[in-house]
Amino acid sequence: MPSDPLAAQHVLEFPGGYTRSTGPVVGRFLSELRAGRIVGTRTAEGRVLVPPLEYDPATGEPVTGEYVEVGPAGTVTTWSWVHEPLDGHPLDRPFAWALIKLDGADTALVHAVCPEHIKAMKTGMRVWPVWRDQPTGHITDIAHFVPEVTQIVSPVRAEYRLQAGGALRVFLEGIERGVFLGGRCDHCAKVYVPYRAACPECGNAIPDTLELPDTGTITTFAINNLPDPRAPEVPFVSAYILLDGADIPIIALTGDVPAHEVRQGMRVKAVWVPESERTASMANIRWFAPTGEPDVELS
Ligand SMILES: [Zn+2]
Numbered sequence: 697m698p699s700d701p702l703a704a705q706h707v708l709e710f711p712g713g714y715t716r717s718t719g720p721v722v723g724r725f726l727s728e729l730r731a732g733r734i735v736g737t738r739t740a741e742g743r744v745l746v747p748p749l750e751y752d753p754a755t756g757e758p759v760t761g762e763y764v765e766v767g768p769a770g771t772v773t774t775w776s777w778v779h780e781p782l783d784g785h786p787l788d789r790p791f792a793w794a795l796i797k798l799d800g801a802d803t804a805l806v807h808a809v810c811p812e813h814i815k816a817m818k819t820g821m822r823v824w825p826v827w828r829d830q831p832t833g834h835i836t837d838i839a840h841f842v843p844e845v846t847q848i849v850s851p852v853r854a855e856y857r858l859q860a861g862g863a864l865r866v867f868l869e870g871i872e873r874g875v876f877l878g879g880r881c882d883h884c885a886k887v888y889v890p891y892r893a894a895c896p897e898c899g900n901a902i903p904d905t906l907e908l909p910d911t912g913t914i915t916t917f918a919i920n921n922l923p924d925p926r927a928p929e930v931p932f933v934s935a936y937i938l939l940d941g942a943d944i945p946i947i948a949l950t951g952d953v954p955a956h957e958v959r960q961g962m963r964v965k966a967v968w969v970p971e972s973e974r975t976a977s978m979a980n981i982r983w984f985a986p987t988g989e990p991d992v993e994l995s
Contacts, residue, residue: 719750720750721737721748721749721750721759722747722748724748724763725747725748726833726834726835726837727833728763728765729831729833729834729835729837729838730831730832730833730837731831732827732831733765733768734746734765734766734767734768734798734825734838735748735763735764735765735766736748736763736764736766736798736800736801736803737749737750737759737760737761737762737763737764738759738760738762738763738764739752739754739755739757739759739760740752740755740757740758740759740760741754741755743802743803744764744766744800744801744802744803745759745801745802745803746766746767746798746801746802746803746804746805747805747835748763764800765800766798766799766800766801767798767799767800767801767825768798768824768825769798769799769822769823769824769825769844770796770797770798770799770801770804770805770822770823770841771796771797771799771820771821771822771823772792772794772795772796772809772817772818772819772820772821772823773794773795773796773797773804773819774794774795774819775792775793775794775795775809775817775819776792776793776794777790777791777792777814777817778790778791778792778793785808786808786836786839786840787808787810787840789810790814791808791809791810791840792808792809792810792811792814792817793806793807793808793809794806794807794808794809794817794823794841796809796823796841807825807835807838807840807841808840808841809823809840809841809842809843810826810840810841810842811842811843816843821843821844822843822844823841823842823843823844824841824842824843824844824845825838825839825840825841826838826839826840826841826842827839862893863890863891863892863893864890864891865976866891866905867889867890867891868976868977868978869976870891870905870907871974871976871977871978871980871981872974872975872976872977872980873974874910874968874971874974874980875907875908875910876889876890876907876908876909876910876939876966877889877890877891877905877906877907877908878890878891878905878906878907878908878939878941878942879891879892879893879902879904879905879906880902880904880906881895881897881898881900881902882900882902883895883898883900884897884898884900886943886944887906887908887941887942887943887944888902888942888943888944889908889939889942889944889946890946891905891906906941908939908940908941908942909939909940909941910939910965910966910968910981911939911940911963911964911965911966911987912937912938912939912940912942912945912963912964912965912984913937913938913940913961913962913963913964913992913994914935914936914937914950914958914959914960914961914962914964914984915935915936915937915938915945915960915994916935916936916960917933917934917935917936917950917958917960918933918934918935919931919932919933919955919956919958920932920933920934926949926979927949927951927983928949928951928952928982928983931955932949932950932951932955933949933950933953933955933958934947934948934949934950935947935948935949935950935958935964935984937964937984948966948981948983948984949982949983949984950964950983950984950985950986951967951982951983951984951985952967952983952985952986953985953986959991960994961991961992961993961994962986962991963986963987963988963989963990963991963992964984964985964986964987965984965985965987966981966983966984967981967982967983967984967985968980968981968982969981969982
């Protein structure tokens with residue numbers, strides 16, 4: 697009559713730790729680790745084994761006794777992701793067990809690699825060790841490896857003064873008076889705003905300015921969620937506005953309308969700062985606000 701085999705769960709554990717001697721080669725490796733260095737042993741054939749061994753696994757010959765410092769950086773040769781770390785794992789968040797070939801070594805070492813995300817893990821990726829604060833002469837003196845630094849975030853600030861050329865000066869003087877000045881090319885009949893002295897398409901000179909109204913139509917726009925000192929509120933909309941009579945849109949803020957109500961084809965009009973505050977600058981236009989006219993069908 698079949699019966700269940702007898703079985704019992706056993707745990708083999710040395711709660712206080714199991715003390716064993718390291719032997720000279722591993723002892724040297726761990727002592728070097730405690731000092732923040734990673735060493736391997738050189739074989740008779742000149743290969744560098746990391747972690748070091750007393751015998752060359754390929755030939756069975758004793759190693760030469762020469763210790764070679766390697767790394768500390770290395771290259772991941774293969775890896776396996778641990779989604780849920782277990783007790784006793786080196787990290788309490790997801791990480792990869794990886795074979796890492798340290799620079800100067802001919803064999804790879806198993807260690808944990810902890811990138812920001814599994815997507816950052818790649819065979820061939822460069823990694824550097826993160827050392828534990830209190831080294832004890834144990835493989836865990838290297839807490840884990842992290843990806844090589846390939847990007848930095850640095851603050852950027854540029855202050856500059858733009859010298860307006862002749863045509864732009866003419867345009868800004870118009871803005872100071874509360875007028876948009878454009879120009880019509882005699883050759884292709886396109887109307888450009890801001891005014892420019894030559895047609896960018898046919899190179900034809902545009903000697904005269906043309907006053908354009910401060911009303912127009914939104915052709916396209918972007919909703920911005922980062923504050924801007926010029927913007928009425930967050931989120932705000934920056935839009936391409938085709939002034940009536942122009943063939944090229946200008947870019948400007950919109951205001952006096954919630955961002956989510958801005959739409960393509962919406963009719964708008966410039967909101968100017970009071971005349972007493974005007975200078976030869978685009979800051980004279982606070983933003984463009986809806987006129988309330990029906991939307992325009994955009995072709
Ligand atoms: Zn032209």
